[in-house]
Amino acid sequence: MPEAQSVPARSELPSEDTWQLEDLFPDQEAWDAARRDVLSRAKAFERHRSHLGDSPQALLSALKDEDDLWLALDHVFSWAFFRHDQDTADPSGVAIVQQAQATNALVSEATSFMQPELVALPEGRIESFLDEAEELTVYRYALLEVVRRREHVLGKDVEAALAAFTPVLHAPGEIANQLSDADLRFPDVEDSEGVPHPLTHGRYPRYITSRDRELRKNTYLAMHRAYAGHSHAFGASLAANIRRAVTEARLRGYPSSLAMQLDDSALPVGIYDRLIDAVHGALPDLHRYIRWRKDYLGVQALHFYDIYPPLAEEKAESIPWTDAKALVREALRPLGDVYGSKLDELFTRRYIDWRENAGKTSGAYSAGVYGVHPYILMSYTGQREGVFTLAHEAGHAVHSMLSNERQVFRNSQYRIFLAEVASTTNEHLLMHHLLEHTEDPTERLVLLDRSIQNFLGTVFRQTYFAEFEREAHRQMAEEGSLTAEGLSHAYERLIRAYYGDGLVVDAEGTFEWARIPHFHRPFYVFQYATGYISAAALSQAILEGKDQAALRYTDLLSAGGSDDPLPILERSGVDLMHGDALRKGMGLFAALVDQIEQAG
DSSP states (O other): OOOOOOOOOGGGSOGGGSOOGGGTOSSHHHHHHHHHHHHHHHHHGGGGTTOTTSOHHHHHHHHHHHHHHHHHHHHHHHHHHHHHHHOTTOHHHHHHHHHHHHHHHHHHHHHTTHHHHHHHSOTTHHHHHHHHOGGGGGGHHHHHHHHHTGGGOOOHHHHHHHHHTHHHHTHHHHHHHHIIIIIOOOOOEEOTTSOEEOOOTTTHHHHHTOSOHHHHHHHHHHHHHHHHTTHHHHHHHHHHHHHHHHHHHHHTTOSOHHHHHHHTTTOOHHHHHHHHHHHHHTHHHHHHHHHHHHHHHTOSSEEGGGSSSOSSOOOOSOOOHHHHHHHHHHHTGGGOHHHHHHHHHHHHTTTEEOSOOTTOOSSOEEEEOTTSOEEEEOOOOSOHHHHHHHHHHHHHHHHHHHHHHHSOHHHHOOOHHHHHHHHHHHHHHHHHHHHHTOOOHHHHHHHHHHHHHHHIIIIIHHHHHHHHHHHHHHHHHHHSOOOHHHHHHHHHHHHHHHHOTTEEOOGGGGGGGGGOGGGGSTTOTHHHHHHHHHHHHHHHHHHHTGGGHHHHHHHHHHTTTSSOHHHHHHHTTOOTTTSSHHHHHHHHHHHHHHHHHHHO
16 A cells, blocks of 8 residues: 655645635734733623623623624634644644633633623513613524523532633543543554554544455554553543533533533434434344445455445546536535535635645634634545545535624524534535436445445444443443443444444454544534434435525525524424434435445
């Protein structure tokens, strides 16, 4: 397997291929001045303390100042992280990020009295202020959210202390990340010809999807043996993090940590249960696919490391960046002219940092900066996977563009529950476009399998993660303890239940839970699954031209965080709580398995 070629230094890249951070701040001197201004505003914000209930005008003034403060911080925070991520080898970037984080903590502490004081106002005061002052209308949703969650807010001194202790309370996750990213060492792994390859987190995805089965096997086992060797440390870290969530839920008067986390997005616990039930109902189709893949690959026993590789080699020719943008633009044409105009803006201006360079942070992300524009970071290498990454991140970017354009700052921040809908809808549409425009049977088989792999990785895998989390939090709440051995037993049970008898579970793989950083962000991953299923339903309706589906989808993106996520989604035509969207979504998976059985 040829290793990756050397990549240029950041300074060697043409400026037109990088993002334009000058749209935020022209230089560090301007950034320093902005950060000092944020600190000054945070200190001055104290004048609103104990005055929120004085009058509608006093409340309005505090809310406006709070928005201005957080918006200014967002610009400071974004520029710092963008500077760091474009070249992590630049030591000045680390210092800038630390300054931004310290500023964020001070702003959090300075504004922490807002919610407790609002909660402490006499019952009905907020509603009467809303009736008296029309200018407060833009804050109606945010203020009524405070009323809704009143019983779970602690005293202002306690909330201030919790805000100040945030870095300490989240330390278990940071410790696990440091152990995983900085301290773990992996042996070289050999391929089928005995050639050794250095194993790192960055190389793991490439090796585990290799067509060389010996390399895949050695990669999978070596990676998870390393985690098994430190399982007690990872187990203690995860247990501490779960204990924090369980304790906070109890203090705030929630029946469970699950209820507390979902309440942050106004989601009922029932959505979690409905997802797991729907996925359980589709497990026979997953088992059918596992059997098909085993037969297609011609292996005596299918292991976890056999699930990932493509069924055929990807075409060798590289897709130029301009062609990648054109392909995404064409695939997303069904979304309409408004969406298309935002894509044109995104693709023709310096919003995307797309070239590889030494020290650039791995992965990809989109960050919408209110009052400026979205920024996308990725490293495009000409492979088709990179085209899907572009479509995915463009979904987030256009979501931010529409939301920021049509909502005030406070209402522009959409919930994570909806964020993944925007990105994966684009992936569904791109996949449909590629399948519609290929006549090559092998290519079609590869694309169908990629669609199935998306379901496996984003729906089935994230749902058994969600079920694992629910079990771990329940055990901590009821028994007060978690061990590495218990976590591994629970993880193994779920793998066997989800993938069935057709998959061999290697002992090393039962320690995979230690490798999943999202478990330190409780009850987060299930939203990938609900988002993917919702996106499947939306993209199907858009392609069929049903009931102005594209227009309703644009309205969904434009709504930002102006309402609870479920009603926003429901207005677009997807009802996850009362309709059959989840069942239909899993039905699409069954149809894909049908197609690949016929094609292969």
